[in-house]
Structures are given as structure tokens and as C-alpha cells.
Amino acid sequence: MIISEGAVKARVPVVEKVSKEMEVFYNPVMKLNRDVSVLLLKVLGEERKKDKEFEGFRIGSPLAGTGIRECRFLVELDKGLLKEVHINDYSEDAVKLIKKNISLNEDKLNCHEIEVSCDESDKFLLDSCGYGYIDIDPFGTPNPFLDAAVKRIQREGILAVTATDTSALSGTYEDSCLRKYWARPMRNHLMHDVGLRILIRKVQLIGSQFEKSLVPIYSYSKDHYMRVFFLCQKQGKKAAAAIIKQHQYLHYCSKCLSINTSVSNNESCCKKQTIWAGPLWIGPLWDKKLAKNIAKTNTSWKHGQPKNQKFLDIIAAEAQENLIGFYPFNLARKLSKKTPKKKEELLKRKGVYPTHFESNAVKARDAKLLF
Ligand SMILES: C[S@@+](CC[C@H](N)C(=O)[O-])C[C@H]1O[C@@H](n2cnc3c(N)ncnc32)[C@H](O)[C@@H]1O
Ligand SMILES: [Zn+2]
Known part of the structure; x- marks a missing residue:
């Protein structure tokens, strides 16, 4: 079936129910996720164009599915905003579809430096010389893909991360959150705010392992997923310390409703122990x-x-x-x-x-x- 999304046409599988088992994965509900990615690259690209040395983004997309996101970058972003776009998926069926979808939009492409490959995500990233934008858009947790992505994100580059395992991050399965994200979630109205901040800290910890400081510049939680765009700054010791200082615990008092943060997970309010979560990122979720x-x-x-x-x-x-x-x-x-x-x-x-x-x-x- 051929569908339209944004300014592109794309061939996608016809299915009754969107699932991981699809021949090639396409989820129409993720349109907003793709819309925001295009917008963010447009806004940052226009800003960076003022600097004469900016050559356009080098995009690395290791988990591309049908390639619809990358086709939208290629068509909707003006000439000069993209230098190269490398599109990858380990599924041969997906790669066939990516190539078809690029051809479908051939007459509208604003960048022709395109490479399509069929590799395992880590190999695709580690074999490259680095990217100014990497999009990690997996099924479930982004964990398995983070090390290589963090290694290959360039200084001043943008690392975009989606997590769809919201049941762990927002506390349905506390053990699973502890195991995957090294933090305790919160099962009440604050669960999505808490989950998003737990995800941010986890990605930042992987960053600090590779001496990269990752600052969230645009984050949100929606439907069944969480999404964060990080700006990668070269990590001086000071930048690293500043990030770690903002990994704290969140405390909620169900009596007076107060919400506080602390370096300790043992606090009380209204004469009883608070409900706590974390450690998590207590800094801004956005560049305003x-x-x-x-x-x-x-x-x-x-x-x-x-x-x-x-x-x-x-x-x-x-x-x-x-x-x-x-x-x-x-x-x-x-x-x-x-x-x-x-x-x-x-x-x-x-x-x-x-x-x-x-x-x-x-x-x-x-x-x-x-x-
Ligand atoms: C959620 S889908 C991607 C959706 C796509 N980014 C979009 O916006 O429509 C995840 C994709 O990652 C691919 N994938 C999963 N594990 C992979 C791995 N280890 N290496 C490469 N591709 C992988 C799957 O084949 C699938 O197409
Ligand atoms: Zn209180």
C-alpha cells in the first residue's frame, strides 16, 4: 500500500494490527515522532547555517524500517541542511523497501548523498566515522544500541532516542526498570515525568562512560513512547560533574502534594516517609x-x-x-x-x-x- 505522510509517499506493509512481527515495521501513530524530528533538524539547521563552516547534517539512521523518516528528511529539509544520509536496517526486506521509497520520492530529494545498508546497528555505526545526527528508534528499550550510538555521535551532534518500553519506565514493572535503567520508577500520576527523567539519566551515564556529556534539548512522553533529543558536548571534567550533580531522587508527599528533589532517598514530609523515585535527571527537559x-x-x-x-x-x-x-x-x-x-x-x-x-x-x- 502506498501512503502519504508529510511531503512524501511511502510503500508500507498492509496489516490489521501494528506489531513487531510485521514484515517491515511502520507505525502511523509515530507520525508525530517523525514530524518533531524533521522540525528539530529544520530549526537547528537554519541556526547553524549562519555559521559558514556548517556543511549540513551527516545523518546516521541504524534502525530505519521503511525509511519513511529519512525520506521525509531528504524531501522536507531544504538544500544545504543535509550533507549525507546513511540509512540502515538489518532486515533485507526493510532495505528493499527503503530503496523503493527513496525511488518513489526521487524527484523531490534535496540531498543526493544517500547510502543504504543492511547491517547490524552496532556494525553500521562503528564502521562509520561518526554522525552529526543519530536516530535510535527501536522496538522497546534503546539500551542495546546506546554504546555504539554514543561512541559515534560527534561533538555538537544530536542523539535522538525513543523508548517504547514505557511499562518499565513508568513503573508497571519496577524490577524491570531497576534492571534496565538502574533507577526506581514511580507508580502514580507523576510516572511519565519520572520515567522520562530516568531514561535521560541512563543515556547520560552511557555518555559519561565515553567522555561525552549529553544534554537534553527536547523531550516528551506521548502515547506508548518517550522521546529525547540530546546535544552532545565534549565533556570536560566540569561538564561531567555538572550533569552528575543533577542526578538526584524525586520525593512526593501524598498528604501535602509537595514535590522535592534530594541527593538522598531517605526523606520525610508531613511526619512520614516520602514516596521516592530515581536517581533521575532533575535538570531541564528542554532548551526553552x-x-x-x-x-x-x-x-x-x-x-x-x-x-x-x-x-x-x-x-x-x-x-x-x-x-x-x-x-x-x-x-x-x-x-x-x-x-x-x-x-x-x-x-x-x-x-x-x-x-x-x-x-x-x-x-x-x-x-x-x-x-
Ligand atoms: C521501530 S522500527 C523503526 C521504525 C522507523 N524508524 C520509523 O520511523 O518508521 C525498528 C527497526 O529496527 C530494525 N532492527 C532491530 N534490531 C536491529 C539491529 N540490531 N540492527 C539493525 N536493525 C535492527 C528492525 O528491523 C526495524 O525495522
Ligand atoms: Zn507533606
């Missing part, structure tokens, strides 16, 4: 200027996707202050207060922001500012 630019570019760009505008605007607002956690309205009763009726009224207050983690909730420094 980038988050604003992404939302703005989606509005004005011919390849912008109007359906995503609300989501991108919420993130742009949420990114303005680094606040961990959020307050769902239904928790007001725990403080013996009325559930707020109008979110818009709350959002007019200084220091109150929307959150993409939950629609009936807001971010603020303190629950007392809200209810």
Missing part, C-alpha cells in the same frame, strides 16, 4: 529557545503539521521554567480544596504553566499556589 522556535516554525513553515500545534505550544510554554512534576486538578480534594473549574484562569497566574504530561493538570512551584 528551541522549544519556542519549534512551535513557531510549525506554524509558519510549509511542511508544518497544524494538527500538532497545540502539543508543540504546550511544550513551548512548559519549557519556560524548569519545574519537576505537576499537579492534576483531581488532587485538590486531598488538600480539602475544590477542583479548579477553569484551567485558563489558573494559567493566567505568574509561575503557572500547562504540561504535556496531562491535560487536566498544571505545573507550578507549589500546590499551594493553585488550590
